[in-house]
Amino acid sequence: MTARRPIGLVAIVLAAAAVLAGCLGDAPASLAPSPTREPEPTPVTSTFEIGTSVWYEGLVIHVERATAVLDVRGGPVDVSLRIENRARATAELQATIFLRVGGELIQPTRESRVPAIPPESEVSAVMTYELQAISSVDDAGVQIGDEPNHTGFAPLTPAAGEAVTLEPRRLELSGTATAGELRIALTAGLQRWDLPDWSQELAADRQAIIVNYDATFIGDFPGGYPFRGANVALRLPDGTDVPPRADGHSQSVELLGPGRTKRRLFTRFEIPAGVAGAVAFVVIDGDKTATIPLVIPD
Secondary structure (H helix, E strand, O other), X not given: OOOOOOHHHHHHHHHHHHHHHHHHHOOOOOOOOOOOOOOOOOOEEEEEEEEEEEEEOOEEEEEEEEEEEEEOOEEEEEEXXXXXXXXXXXXXXXXXXXXXXXXXXXOOOOOOOOOOEOOOEEEEEEEEEEEEOOOOOOOEEEEEOOOOEOOEEEEOOHHHOOXXXXXXXXXXXXXXXXXXXXXXXXXXXXXXXXXXHHOEEOEOOEEEEEEEEEEEEOOOOOOOEEEOHHHEEEEOOOOOEEOOOOOOOOXXXXXXXXXXXXXXXXXXXXXXXXXXXXXXXXXXXXXEEEEEEEEEOO
C-alpha cells in the first residue's frame, strides 16, 4: 500500500517550486551606468583696491574697494563707498551708481542705496551688483551718473581706462578794473561741473565758472551803490557776454557804501563745457564797462 503525502506539504513544495521557477525564468536586469555629473564651477573671489574720489552733486564720493565672487555664470560684486558731505545742509545723492563692464551699465540691487548724508559729515555704503554670465571684472569700473549729465568714473584696474573725478579746479585769478564808480578786484575762482547748493550735476555740455572778488563804490553818493548781477558778466572768446546764472544762489547782492569795499563776493556763470582759454570778466556800471582777462583751463 502506497503511503499518501500530506496535502499541506505538497502545496508548500509546489508553491516554492513555482517561485523558484519564476526567479530562474526571469533574466537578471542589466544595470545601466550612472551618468557622470559635471563638477560645479568654483567661484573665484577677487578684491580690487580702488581709492578713487569723484566730486558729484556737491558730494565727494570715495570709491574705496570692490569684491567680486564670480564663476562662468557670473555672481555678485560689492563696491564699498564713503560719501562726504561738506555742506551745511543734509544732502542726498540723486544719481545712480552703476558698475560699467565693457559697454554695459549694470544697476545695483534694490537693497543697495546711499543714505542721506547729514551736514558736514560722511556715511558709508555698499552697492551690490548681480552679474549674469560675466566671469571677470578686470575691465570694469564704477560709473556715477548717466547721460545727459556729466559722469564720473572709478576704474577697478588700469585696463578699464582713466579715472574721471570731476574734481573742481581752482583758478588763480587777479586783476582790477574800474567802470564808472564801480571797482572790482578779482581774488580767486573755481571751475566745476556741478551745483553743490542745488545738489545737482550739470549737463555734460555745460560747466560752471565761479569768480570771487572784492567790490568798491568809489563815488560819494550817501545812499550807496546797489551792486547786483547786472554789474558783471563773463565775455567768451566769441564776444558773447554771459550774465550770472539766474537761480537766486549765484550772485552776491550788496549795497556798497560811499568809498566802502565789500569783500568775498562771488558770481557763478554757466557756460558751454568746451569753452577754454582766454576769456574776460566784465565790470559794468550803466553804459561804462571794463574788463579783466582770465583763463579757463582745458
